Amino acid sequence: MHSRRRFLLNSVNSLSATWVATQWPAALAAAQHAHNAAQSATPPKFEFFTPELAAEVEAMVARIIPTDETPGAREAGVVYFIDRALATFASDVRNVYVGGMAEVQAKVREMFPGVEKFSRATVEQQDEVLGSVEDKAAPIDRPFAARPLVPNFFETLREHTIAGFLIDPDSDRSGNRDGVGWRVIGREREHAFQPPFSDYVKDYPGWRPVGTEPEK
Amino acid sequence: MLRGLVKYKTSDEVDFVIIGSGAAGGVLAKELSTNGFRVVVLEQGPYLTEADFVHDEVKVFKENLLTNHPELQPNTFRKTSDEKAVAQRAVTYGRCVGGSSVHFTANYWRFHEIDFVERSKVGAIAGTGLADWPITYADLEPYYTKVEWEVGVSGLAYASPFDPPRAKPYPMPPLPVKSCGVLFERGARKLGWHPFPAPLAILSQPRAGRSACINCGFCYAFGCEVGAKSSSLASVIPLAERTGRCEIRPNSYVHRIELDSAGRATGAVYFDEQKNTHVQKAKAFVVCANGAETPRLLLLSANKQFPNGLANSSGLVGKYLMFNSNARSVGLFERPLNDYKGFAASRVLHDFYELDPQKVGFYGGGALDGRFDFTPYFFALTGLPKETPRWGKNFKAALSHNFTRTMQIHCTGTSLPVEANSFSLDPELKDAWGLPALRMTYKDHPDDLKLVTWLTKHALEILDAAGAVNRWSRPINEQQFAVHLLGTCRMGNDPKTSVINADHRTHDVKNLFLCDGSSLVTSGRGQPTMTIQALAYRAADRITALARRGDLRS
Numbered sequence: 001m002h003s004r005r006r007f008l009l010n011s012v013n014s015l016s017a018t019w020v021a022t023q024w025p026a027a028l029a030a031a032q033h034a035h036n037a038a039q040s041a042t043p044p045k046f047e048f049f050t051p052e053l054a055a056e057v058e059a060m061v062a063r064i065i066p067t068d069e070t071p072g073a074r075e076a077g078v079v080y081f082i083d084r085a086l087a088t089f090a091s092d093v094r095n096v097y098v099g100g101m102a103e104v105q106a107k108v109r110e111m112f113p114g115v116e117k118f119s120r121a122t123v124e125q126q127d128e129v130l131g132s133v134e135d136k137a138a139p140i141d142r143p144f145a146a147r148p149l150v151p152n153f154f155e156t157l158r159e160h161t162i163a164g165f166l167i168d169p170d171s172d173r174s175g176n177r178d179g180v181g182w183r184v185i186g187r188e189r190e191h192a193f194q195p196p197f198s199d200y201v202k203d204y205p206g207w208r209p210v211g212t213e214p215e216k
Numbered sequence: 217m218l219r220g221l222v223k224y225k226t227s228d229e230v231d232f233v234i235i236g237s238g239a240a241g242g243v244l245a246k247e248l249s250t251n252g253f254r255v256v257v258l259e260q261g262p263y264l265t266e267a268d269f270v271h272d273e274v275k276v277f278k279e280n281l282l283t284n285h286p287e288l289q290p291n292t293f294r295k296t297s298d299e300k301a302v303a304q305r306a307v308t309y310g311r312c313v314g315g316s317s318v319h320f321t322a323n324y325w326r327f328h329e330i331d332f333v334e335r336s337k338v339g340a341i342a343g344t345g346l347a348d349w350p351i352t353y354a355d356l357e358p359y360y361t362k363v364e365w366e367v368g369v370s371g372l373a374y375a376s377p378f379d380p381p382r383a384k385p386y387p388m389p390p391l392p393v394k395s396c397g398v399l400f401e402r403g404a405r406k407l408g409w410h411p412f413p414a415p416l417a418i419l420s421q422p423r424a425g426r427s428a429c430i431n432c433g434f435c436y437a438f439g440c441e442v443g444a445k446s447s448s449l450a451s452v453i454p455l456a457e458r459t460g461r462c463e464i465r466p467n468s469y470v471h472r473i474e475l476d477s478a479g480r481a482t483g484a485v486y487f488d489e490q491k492n493t494h495v496q497k498a499k500a501f502v503v504c505a506n507g508a509e510t511p512r513l514l515l516l517s518a519n520k521q522f523p524n525g526l527a528n529s530s531g532l533v534g535k536y537l538m539f540n541s542n543a544r545s546v547g548l549f550e551r552p553l554n555d556y557k558g559f560a561a562s563r564v565l566h567d568f569y570e571l572d573p574q575k576v577g578f579y580g581g582g583a584l585d586g587r588f589d590f591t592p593y594f595f596a597l598t599g600l601p602k603e604t605p606r607w608g609k610n611f612k613a614a615l616s617h618n619f620t621r622t623m624q625i626h627c628t629g630t631s632l633p634v635e636a637n638s639f640s641l642d643p644e645l646k647d648a649w650g651l652p653a654l655r656m657t658y659k660d661h662p663d664d665l666k667l668v669t670w671l672t673k674h675a676l677e678i679l680d681a682a683g684a685v686n687r688w689s690r691p692i693n694e695q696q697f698a699v700h701l702l703g704t705c706r707m708g709n710d711p712k713t714s715v716i717n718a719d720h721r722t723h724d725v726k727n728l729f730l731c732d733g734s735s736l737v738t739s740g741r742g743q744p745t746m747t748i749q750a751l752a753y754r755a756a757d758r759i760t761a762l763a764r765r766g767d768l769r770s
Contacts, residue, residue: 064607072612089278127608134606158607159597163274166592171272184612185619186552187592192430193557195392200553204398207375207390210410 081164081175100153238315241504242448247756269439314449371415395553396623397562400586403682507701547679555588582629628742
């Protein structure tokens with residue numbers, strides 16, 4: 001369905017960084033156009049979000065993992081992951097989203113009178129609004145960590161955005177579309193790997209007991 | 217294919233009921249059924265197979281595919297017994313056939329001689345119950361060898377000059393070195409220390425119909441989809457089922473052991489998947505439910521004869537809880553390491569196994585290992601330096617740059633046994649079955665925290681010597697959460713100061729045995745599963761001898 005987009009992303013991946021930095025926005029626009037065309041042919045189905053709410057969530061996740069020289073949360077389809085999450089494993093935090101989104105929109109109008117909603121704000125304004133609802137005292141997370149009784153909306157959104165960007169693309173979570181998140185962090189998508197994994201290993205002389213190294 | 221060869225009725229008085237199918241329960245099931253006994257294994261979790269072991273981090277970390285569910289089986293936590301415990305996830309353990317061995321990291325070095333006789337060597341430590349074991353390393357050595365050859369451990373014998381004596385080499389060579397192993401080794405050697413290839417319960421070669429490791433990179437916290445990780449599920453449980461005498465009964469949550477008027481255990485009371493209650497009869501019972509659930513089951517089984525909990529005349533059931541103190545240092549390197557490929561740990565260091573309290577100013581000892589055990593989402597949450605922005609362009613840039621260039625040094629060490637550190641029944645909170653929740657009371661002994669702080673300093677020295685461009689340690693805080701659950705039904709000769717004897721038999725109930733992390737008298741220096749399995753092989757020999765001479769009936 002997104003073959004043109006995939007082609008573009010694949011090509012970008014193998015091109016020089018300079019080219020990418022200068023050409024990516026155009027390439028992205030083309031890809032986005034192809035994506036939108038595909039989308040309009042088969043409209044995406046949201047299980048929980050209204051299209052309006054989805055557009056606002058997408059604008060927010062795009063500030064958490066922005067699109068720059070490389071794809072971000074938007075291209076990874078994070079909003080679809082979150083929608084599915086709220087219909088499945090994260091159904092208990094739906095109210096956190098509903099309340100949090102309303103709070104963010106109120107902040108937008110309060111901080112930037114005349115701006116109607118988050119998605120209409122400039123990216124600088126968006127970052128300022130999100131910064132104002134971030135829990136700056138949030139501890140270093142870990143997947144097994146105890147959850148606070150009333151989760152902070154921004155922290156929940158952040159966690160879902162990261163998960164939606166990096167989840168196994170072969171899972172049925174609707175995230176990390178086409179594996180773009182893994183490509184961004186340099187993770188190959190193969191299911192099995194052969195050593196050596198790096199140059200460090202290629203130069204390794206093999207294990208010897210301490211005191212028996214050859215003279216240099 | 218092998219499943220369901222034998223089914224027993226609950227009214228059949230089988231020879232043994234084993235409660236829990238993890239590292240210890242799996243070994244006991246295999247050994248006792250092979251020795252001719254009829255065995256029922258009651259496992260509270262489901263019977264998953266390799267096809268269920270996907271790479272979906274949400275399924276593993278959020279939906280608890282392989283582990284206890286914090287909402288269905290909530291915990292409470294408090295630091296000291298004068299506090300009221302609050303609801304908080306305190307323990308994670310495997311809750312499926314194979315137990316925690318399904319998702320573990322598979323570090324399989326043996327305890328050393330010192331771990332069994334440390335009380336004699338260092339003397340009493342105020343405020344602790346540090347004690348010698350009733351058995352020594354020499355008693356356990358044959359069983360360590362049995363674990364290596366039967367369960368399947370890869371390693372290089374005597375690669376560490378600190379290794380205790382062994383009867384045989386490892387059955388397989390070590391796994392291929394990872395970048396973190398090369399760098400750890402480079403740094404440690406420059407400092408004059410003795411790094412060695414990590415012994416791992418992961419197959420480096422095909423063995424016993426199982427595949428060698430394919431380096432998929434979803435190892436720690438995940439189940440192995442090719443059976444290369446030597447979990448009980450992949451190794452000993454199929455052997456138990458093949459005898460035709462062992463039934464593995466999943467989704468069976470044991471919550472009470474019944475006694476007759478003579479004080480002999482007669483039945484294990486459990487809920488099935490639909491929460492219907494059953495009682496499985498047996499001649500003897502072996503509880504291998506882990507260091508949290510074993511004491512909880514004894515406390516839940518209190519009755520007129522044992523008002524403070526079954527087999528608890530000592531009052532020590534649930535006490536002397538130990539975790540293994542632990543900490544993390546992280547290093548960032550110039551070029552990609554790509555250590556997301558492969559298993560976790562690659563090189564280990566035992567130079568600090570026995571520290572001299574006179575020199576360092578605290579009791580203890582530890583191990584360091586060079587590893588990378590992050591899956592992508594886990595890394596994004598915890599793998600970046602603390603000054604990194606938590607979202608936005610620079611967060612993404614750090615994530616993109618660091619993921620392939622990061623390694624960790626994991627520091628593990630002793631936990632002193634403190635009587636107040638314990639598992640007990642919460643007086644208010646209940647689980648989804650209406651049973652009292654597990655309550656943890658825990659405060660690290662100050663020496664445990666001094667030890668890991670000391671270890672991280674040395675870990676940073678290794679990262680510097682290896683050429684890291686940036687390195688840092690994760691903050692060291694008092695622990696409130698654990699996966700190594702040790703010491704809570706300790707072994708000993710004196711019924712007043714221990715719960716089980718050297719045969720793993722409870723001092724109080726003749727046909728009731730306990731074998732898992734709860735049996736440990738000291739914590740070792742981290743990585744207890746190898747020792748838990750060696751104890752299980754030894755316990756099986758002892759229990760078999762007792763049963764054959766008719767000593768299980770009173």
